[in-house]
Amino acid sequence: MKTSLYRLFKGEIFKSKRELGLYFMLLFPIAVFSFVDVYIMYDSTNLTEVCTVNPWVFILQRYIWAFYTLLYPIVISIFCFSLFDIEYKNDYLKKLFTLPVNTSNIFGAKVLYIIMMSFMSAMISYLLLLLSAFILENVYSIYPFNSYDYSFANFIFFIRLFIATLSIASLQLLVSTSFKTFVIPICIAGVGVVLSLISQRAEFVVFIPYFSLFDLMNKYQYGSTDLLGKVEIINVTYIFVFITFAYLKFISLCKKRI
Numbered sequence: 001m002k003t004s005l006y007r008l009f010k011g012e013i014f015k016s017k018r019e020l021g022l023y024f025m026l027l028f029p030i031a032v033f034s035f036v037d038v039y040i041m042y043d044s045t046n047l048t049e050v051c052t053v054n055p056w057v058f059i060l061q062r063y064i065w066a067f068y069t070l071l072y073p074i075v076i077s078i079f080c081f082s083l084f085d086i087e088y089k090n091d092y093l094k095k096l097f098t099l100p101v102n103t104s105n106i107f108g109a110k111v112l113y114i115i116m117m118s119f120m121s122a123m124i125s126y127l128l129l130l131l132s133a134f135i136l137e138n139v140y141s142i143y144p145f146n147s148y149d150y151s152f153a154n155f156i157f158f159i160r161l162f163i164a165t166l167s168i169a170s171l172q173l174l175v176s177t178s179f180k181t182f183v184i185p186i187c188i189a190g191v192g193v194v195l196s197l198i199s200q201r202a203e204f205v206v207f208i209p210y211f212s213l214f215d216l217m218n219k220y221q222y223g224s225t226d227l228l229g230k231v232e233i234i235n236v237t238y239i240f241v242f243i244t245f246a247y248l249k250f251i252s253l254c255k256k257r258i
Helices: 005-016 020-043 055-090 092-097 103-139 151-178 183-198 203-207 211-221 230-257
Strands: none
Touching: 005 055, 005 103, 020 055, 020 103, 055 103, 055 151, 055 183, 055 211, 103 151, 103 230, 151 183, 151 211, 151 230, 183 211, 203 211, 203 230, 211 230
């Protein structure tokens, strides 16, 4: 009997508990916001005047910007490669493909797991953003977060972050099916980040998946709530395109090893 997609999905969850990629994805937002909150509290110890600018943008977003645009893609690349790390190390793919398991279900389980983890990582970031604002406003009354109606902009931030994360993860999934070493996926993510950073004013930069994190931070700064921008449409398209190519590459691995 063919192993069901659900059982393979549960297997991916169980297997990932042994890999650092899972913990990087979940702990990255916690580490970032914990560090930012502690730093803001330390920096605000002797301040008495009420903040006259939007604290969502000029306090929180100002400090998390670098972490999410420069480091988050690296975390995503490590996570995506970890889905194949055990198979590559122990040649489990060859053994797996000889079992009565549907190849599409094997790949589908990995895709579902990536979607779930991308959603969870984005959701944790969203909740921590709200929690940070609540803590800072109540500990230091100089930060009037409630004076600025950013609730809908915060929700759109979560949606954009989820789309951006999934778009980058889809590309890294394709890269991870093509190379057996984690160095290349990380290098590709690093080059993508650097290229996005130095080409922010170029027209072609919207076609670089890693630029989506820069774009969402810039739009959050201006309180934009438009989800039908060029970057969002390109990223959604990339998700389907990269997953399709990753599936074809995965099928080719199957044929080579049988």
